[in-house]
Amino acid sequence: MINEQIRDKEVRVIGEEGQQLGIMSSRDAMKLAKDAGLDLVKIAPTAKPPVCKIVDYGKFRYEQARREKEAKKKQKVIExxxxxxxxxxxxxxxxxxxxxxxxxxxxxxxxxxxxxxxxxxxxxxxxxxxxxxxxxxxxxxxxxxxxxxxxxxxxxxxxxxxxxx
The missing domain is CATH 3.30.110.10 (Translation initiation factor 3 (IF-3), C-terminal domain)
Structure with a gap:
């Protein structure tokens, strides 16, 4: 989930360099992300409270796809x-x-x-x-x-x- 899709009252926020910004309302976290010109992405929805990170969503998706591709390369399919x-x-x-x-x-x-x-x-x-x-x-x-x-x-x-x- 990204930006407006996040409906939780409180979220734990991680900044763009990986620093902990603490627990705050999702509205405040969204404001921080908008001020930085980035997106708020929920990375751990099952945690209490959910963990969100301020990142560039396009870059985040690209990195995630690259990691999955690398993991797929390393596995051997047994026929x-x-x-x-x-x-x-x-x-x-x-x-x-x-x-x-x-x-x-x-x-x-x-x-x-x-x-x-x-x-x-x-x-x-x-x-x-x-x-x-x-x-x-x-x-x-x-x-x-x-x-x-x-x-x-x-x-x-x-x-x-x-x-x-």
Whole structure:
């Protein structure tokens, strides 16, 4: 809230250089801001009494946007990459998928390994769980199982995440 939007009876006022001006009525604080040619901005509305600062509102907004942008730069977005397997996958194909998963994990992403069943493969779901177990075993040096193999409809999936050192 800025200037006339501030309707509180009393506010704690901070000056343009950061000095405490004390607790006063919002009308007096507004007058101080107008005399300085600046705006009165409420920066802590939940405090008792609310804290207002005398600043140039345009500059204040710009600085705030810059700080948010900097904070956003520093955070890493973790993606979940999905690898699909079938119950009759060959060893070499499985190794290729393991290598792809290793690359994803080294980049910092999580890997969801899905074993999809079609047609008659549905009758042997329990016997195919070992494929997911082998997959996790091959990657145990850099990854740990975040979600164990679970049957969801026509597929069984497991989530792997990079080990934190």
């Amino acid at each position: 979940v990459k999905e690898l699909r397997l079938s119950p009759n996958i060959d060893t070499n194909d499985l190794n290729t998928k393991v290598n792809n998963a290793r690359k994803f994990l080294e980049k910092g992403d999580k890997v969801k390994v899905t074993l999809r069943f079609r047609g008659r493969e549905m009758a042997h779901m329990g016997a195919s769980k070992h494929i997911l177990d082998d997959f996790a075993e091959n990657l145990k040096d850099i990854a740990s199982v975040e979600k164990p193999p679970k049957l969801e409809g026509k597929s069984m999936s497991l989530v792997l995440a990079k080990n934190i050192k």
